[in-house]
Amino acid sequence: MKYLVVSDNHGDRDVLVDIASEWSGKVAGMFHCGDSELEVTDELWQKYIVVKGNCDYDPKYDKECVIKTEDAVFYMTHGHLFNVNTSLTHLAMSAREKEATIAFYGHTHKLFAEMENGILFLNPGSISQPRGKYSDLKTYAMVDISDDTIKVTYHGRDHQVISELSSEFNK
Template identity: 60%
Template sequence: MKYLVVSDNHGDRDILVDLADTYRGKVDRMFHCGDSELEPTDVLWQDFIVVKGNCDYDPEFPNQIVEQTEIDRIFMTHGHLANVRFGLTTLAMQAAEESANIALFGHTHEIGCEVRANILYLNPGSISQPRGPIQLKSYAMIESTADHYYVQYFGRDHQPFKELSFTFSK
């Protein structure tokens, strides 16, 4: 299974259109971890599974979702309600409560991925406003197999950041 994960475009609709046009039919799911600043009625949400960020004010956006695929159970939230700026403890409890093996989040605008207690935690960074030590406008691709997660980060030009490629055992 291939999953595209993006977050924190903060009103930059064009990059989401580009991602949808580039990957439609080439990935199994496209996830948006919040702070789109778009309307919940936007036609883009036909392509993306989306949650509400702290800068998305319409109550129609869900705060979190659980998406079941053929091989994964994915928990996604923006992260502000899970206090991800202070660590993954609350997010880990939420993901475990949902029996998820993948937890997706944004909010910090910082690239990050790791596996803890058999759960892959992934923040795609921000596609428009990166923060932290890795100042790259980014999104992530997860390829999930029976035995591994392969994570690759990409730039807005859809070229991989070669140094941001990770393999984790399931």
């Protein structure tokens, strides 16, 4: 099954509308890792599972969530409460505690996908303000889970796959 992951649009609602329009009905779920800067009551959240980022001020946003599907246990948080700018140690401890197989996070604006101790850690980058090595690429991620593998692809705002950023991991 395929899952879409986006983060850190920082007030650019139109890009989330465009992504939802492109992928609604084509993916099993759409995740937003925080810093939308949209109202918690925005009708757009009917399409996305969303968590609170450090720039989302409404206390009604959840700080984290766990979603169990037939092919994975997803743990999602923004990352700022776990010091992800310096290490994934605290995020990893929380993901293990929640028995997650995949952990989504944002905050750093740096795309990242790595399997560690049976958990895939994934940051989709920022769809509006990317940083780091790929600071010229505004991205979101797609996670395609099969029986044996998890394939991660990154997409630009034009919805095209950025093939050099693709990764595949054994389950």
